[in-house]
Amino acid sequence: MKAAARWLAGLPAYLWSGWGAAASLLLCLALWEWAAGLYGDLILPDPRAALATLAGLFADGSAWPELLVTARRALAGFALALAAGSVLGVAAGLSMTAAMMARPVVTVLIGTPPIAWLVLALLWFGAGDGTPVFTVFVAAFPVVFVGALQGARTVDGQLAELAAAYRVPLPMRLADVYLPHVLSYLFPAWITALGISWKVVVMAELLATSDGVGAALAVSRAHLDTAATLAWILAVVGLLLAVEYLLLEPVKREVERWRGAA
Amino acid sequence: MTRAAASPRLAAHGVGHAYALRTVLAGIDFDLPAGRVAALVGPSGCGKTTLLHLVAGLLPLREGRIESDFATPACVFQQPxxxxxxxxxxxxxxxxxxxxxxxxxxxxxxxxxxxxxxxxxxxxxxxxxxxxxxxxxxxxxxxxxxxxxDLLLLDEPFSALDVGLKAELYALLAEHLAGRGMAVLMITHDLMEAVRLSDDVLVMAPDPGRIVARFELARPAASRDDAFVYHRTAELLQHAVVRESFGLPPLPAACTTPDGAAAGGLRVVARGGHPPPAHRGLQC
The missing domain is CATH 1.10.8 (Helicase, Ruva Protein; domain 3)
Known part of the structure; x- marks a missing residue:
């Protein structure tokens, strides 16, 4: 209740601080417009044409189903990566040996290009939901894992000692001493992982499925429809921005209020 | 149970501790009944904090015995x-x-x-x-x-504060201790802090950490003024055993206070000996 009230109270200031972000986005639009004038409609239609196409896609009802399919796959892979990465990462962080053994494996996972995983996934799962979900999972998992591992490894020994001296029972020790610290590492990792998921899912769909935003992009490419391509890109990026700045960022601010950097 | 109800106490018998091959504590004996304040003083690195951690149960006890009847101990650490x-x-x-x-x-x-x-x-x-x-x-x-x-363990909680803040917190603590029957074991390298707050001053010496002397302060902490604290601290600093523990050069023979010459409330009650030969061998 208190948190909700604080969120509402902080909302105007937060939205006001969005002017800076809006200004930089509008500057990008201006650059786009300028480049469109330079190269012509076939290479790069101007922003208004792309937005008009996007509005058309929403109006005739063809945008939402594709976006929902894509979102479902991205979120499924993201949720799996989030759960597995957080749990395994914290577990690995608790043991020095596990942490040392996990390091190179994670480096390999991060270093392997998602497109390589995609090819393997196509062989293993075929053309269905399995392929994009798996590719998203593999791409996002190591990022979450590393965040959780770092969080668990850097728990303050002095606070752990304090908890021991005050005979703090285990559930409270986890909730009050360890979790807030680990979360401060996990949260940024989750946000990064969400961005990765969103990007990778479109790539996977482009090659592996017949529906979703990726598949729609493949179609518009085949039709040499640059305006539709840009419209789909706008839709995907806009959705990611909305989720990150309207949902995750406020949650992060509330959870990390104790840092008081803002 | 009946004993605990009568008068709880904290007692250490022959407590020792070693990190790997380095002996940091050897042959520690002391007794702290309810309502008394004991200060462990000694130079940095003489094992004071290790001893407090053993008492608080933060380190496993390997040598000797620690008996405590206190039901609710609480710790204040060096950092907040x-x-x-x-x-x-x-x-x-x-x-x-x-x-x-x-x-x-x-x-x-x-x-x-x-x-x-x-x-x-x-x-x-x-x-x-x-x-x-x-x-x-x-x-x-x-x-x-x-x-x-009922037992308060203090690990140099005031060492990072300026004199004004220290004085305020001393007063606060003294006010809290008065008439509450709380036992306090405090660690400090500040002799003046020990003299201001404690009833017993246990002087420790390093390599390996051991208690080499115990002084009793007769006047209750609440009625000690600055003059008392300065005098007794100066007096304490003239004892050969204290000077040796802190690595101060010995005073010329004429100046030293002979042990047991109780000049107004500071009394040497016991003098610890040297560490047993067995522990000497372990020093490196």
Whole structure:
């Protein structure tokens, strides 16, 4: 209740601080417009044409189903990566040996290009939901894992000692001493992982499925429809921005209020 | 049980400790009954903190015995060690929450004690990083005192504070101790702090850490003024055993106070010997 009230109270200031972000986005639009004038409609239609196409896609009802399919796959892979990465990462962080053994494996996972995983996934799962979900999972998992591992490894020994001296029972020790610290590492990792998921899912769909935003992009490419391509890109990026700045960022601010950097 | 009810006490018998091959404590004996304040003084690195950790149960005891009848011990550490994600109020209530005290009750008690240690009501809502070092120390002290402990373990909690803040917190602590029957074991390398607050001063010497002398202060802590503290501290510093422990050069023979010459309340009660030969062999 208190948190909700604080969120509402902080909302105007937060939205006001969005002017800076809006200004930089509008500057990008201006650059786009300028480049469109330079190269012509076939290479790069101007922003208004792309937005008009996007509005058309929403109006005739063809945008939402594709976006929902894509979102479902991205979120499924993201949720799996989030759960597995957080749990395994914290577990690995608790043991020095596990942490040392996990390091190179994670480096390999991060270093392997998602497109390589995609090819393997196509062989293993075929053309269905399995392929994009798996590719998203593999791409996002190591990022979450590393965040959780770092969080668990850097728990303050002095606070752990304090908890021991005050005979703090285990559930409270986890909730009050360890979790807030680990979360401060996990949260940024989750946000990064969400961005990765969103990007990778479109790539996977482009090659592996017949529906979703990726598949729609493949179609518009085949039709040499640059305006539709840009419209789909706008839709995907806009959705990611909305989720990150309207949902995750406020949650992060509330959870990390104790840092008081803002 | 009956013994505990009569007069709880903390007793150490032949306590020793070693990190790998380095012996840091050897043959520690002391006795701390309820209502008394004992100060362990000694130079840095003489094993004081290790001894306190053993008493608090933060290190496994390998050698000797520690018997304690106290039911609710509480610790104050060298650094405030506040949870950065909790407000001052919830930091004070930390120990109560661990004991399972209901939310409203523990917040009421934490609030009350927070005000008594000199925090303003709005400070209690702040996070540790918004508080000054002195305020943080007050919160840490309140976190221990709010549990109404019967044994208070203090690990140089005031060593990082300026003289003014120190004096305030001493007064606060003395006020809290008076007539409460709480036993206190405090660690310090500041002789003046020991003389101001304690009834027994246990002098430790390093390599390996051992208690080499015990002094008793007769006057109750509440009625000690600055003059008393300065005099007794100076007197303490003239004892050969204290000078040796802190690595000070010996005084010319004429100046030293002979042991047992009780010049107004400072009395050498016991002198520890050298460490047993077995431990000497382990030193490196």
């Amino acid at each position: 060690r506040l949870l950065p994600w909790k407000s001052a109020l919830h930091n004070i209530a930390f120990g109560l929450k661990a004991q399972g005290v209901a939310r409203r009750e523990r917040e009421r008690r934490a609030h009350e004690l927070g005000l008594r240690v000199g925090l303003a009501a709005e400070d209690l809502e702040k996070f540790p990083h918004q508080l000054s070092g002195g305020m943080q120390s007050r919160v840490a002290l309140a976190r221990a005192l709010v549990m109404a402990p």
